[in-house]
Amino acid sequence: MAVNEAERRAMTRALELATLGPRGVNPQVGAVILSPGGEIIAEGWHRGAGTPHAEVDALSKLAPGAARGATAVVTLEPCNHTGRTGPCAVALIEAGVSRVVYALDDPGEVSGGGGDRLRSAGVSVESGEQADAAHEIIDGWLTAQRLGRPHVTVKWAQSLDGRAAASDGTSQWITGPEARADVHRRRAEADAIAVGTGTLLSDDPSLTARDGDALFDRQPIPVVIGSRATPDDAAIRRHPRAPLFYDTHDLRTVLADLHSRGVHTVFVEGGPTLASAFIAAGLVDRVLSYIAPVLLGGDRLALTDIGVATIDAARRLTVEAWVPLGADLLAIAHPTLAAEDPESITAPPVLTTEEGAA
CATH class of the missing domain: 3.40.430.10 (Dihydrofolate Reductase, subunit A)
Incomplete structure (x- = not known):
């Protein structure tokens, strides 16, 4: 399923949100939640180590059940591990999100793999939307992870x-x-x-x-x-x-x-x-x-x-x-x-x- 215009606009907004987060040990990440009709119903970004990740920050602004059938648009692949916070992939699954669009794959051996976990739970997943712009924001973090x-x-x-x-x-x-x-x-x-x-x-x-x-x-x-x-x-x-x-x-x-x-x-x-x-x-x-x-x-x-x-x-x-x-x-x-x-x-x-x- 191709990325639609509402999802593209949401990714542009998510990239703007990502830059609000501090540079540091963790990457700058932004997230937007779209209703089944394509309207923005929540936004979030990562505010630093130990704080909720962007996806969880956005979900926290919704009433229980409000994300069911929604689409999450995120600048980095939802994480798949438990650190100071739980796996974002699991949080999205439990919230009932039916589709996830993200820009960049998470290169971490431990934190990566969130996309596959979402797919295995029946969530529709698209990656690569505005990847170059997302890379520009966190290129330092990506290099540190890779090299x-x-x-x-x-x-x-x-x-x-x-x-x-x-x-x-x-x-x-x-x-x-x-x-x-x-x-x-x-x-x-x-x-x-x-x-x-x-x-x-x-x-x-x-x-x-x-x-x-x-x-x-x-x-x-x-x-x-x-x-x-x-x-x-x-x-x-x-x-x-x-x-x-x-x-x-x-x-x-x-x-x-x-x-x-x-x-x-x-x-x-x-x-x-x-x-x-x-x-x-x-x-x-x-x-x-x-x-x-x-x-x-x-x-x-x-x-x-x-x-x-x-x-x-x-x-x-x-x-x-x-x-x-x-x-x-x-x-x-x-x-x-x-x-x-x-x-x-x-x-x-x-x-x-x-x-x-x-």
Whole structure:
């Protein structure tokens, strides 16, 4: 049975509801309950660990028996396990829901399988509706579930000829105000923002997410990677969140520790050495390249060694979108080969103490 127009509209609404939930250990999920006639009779979303899941939250707003014959539209497959709360698949079955439409399959070995459980109880189930939009909301959580590490976005700004700075090292500002505002919005969406010690020492970034002159309510945790000491008066020490310092060049160890702290998304802000190390290690899930219509020349490249010695070893990307931002252009891309594919992973370049992890 194909998804109908009322169910499509309900999924759009469920996706809006999902974004109301907090980012964290659990995914952001929204749910809408439709009457047999296609009218919305209840809505819900997940408000955080230990609270009712979106489906149960929506059902709780209905009188007993009111969901019989209804359709539940959910952004993630109803769970099939008992944790702090019971299985949502069972809650829907017991409520008498006759149909479930969801966007994404639950990748968890324990929590997945809710769709099959619903089908075995005679419930009509459709999956995949607006899956791309749902994936965009919880891509960090999905990566953490699939790979056991945070979702990593590497960002850089460059001139049209691929330079990150002029020959004297100055780089503010290559891009215009629209591009910089976009960067800050994306910072605010991340759980953590990472910088190398070389960039920290040369630029003294605050790593805050700003909305004009004000700070966004949500701020990423600042992360510093590299072996050189951070000065006591560094701007990062005045960040609203306590910084994390990693005196290591082992990026997998850093990501493992961040994952253990509940970090699902990392925004790698700079500089070229750190960005290149993440790419060379096969630890990048998304690339954001802000391209300005200026020419700088020189040797201050946006990327350094990424382990490519021949054209056959090129790290190919699939462009998701080209986004005009004022005079600049943003390329949003992801590796054509999945990050977990061993053929796409090579050893990262050694970061010397002189270079730092910048």
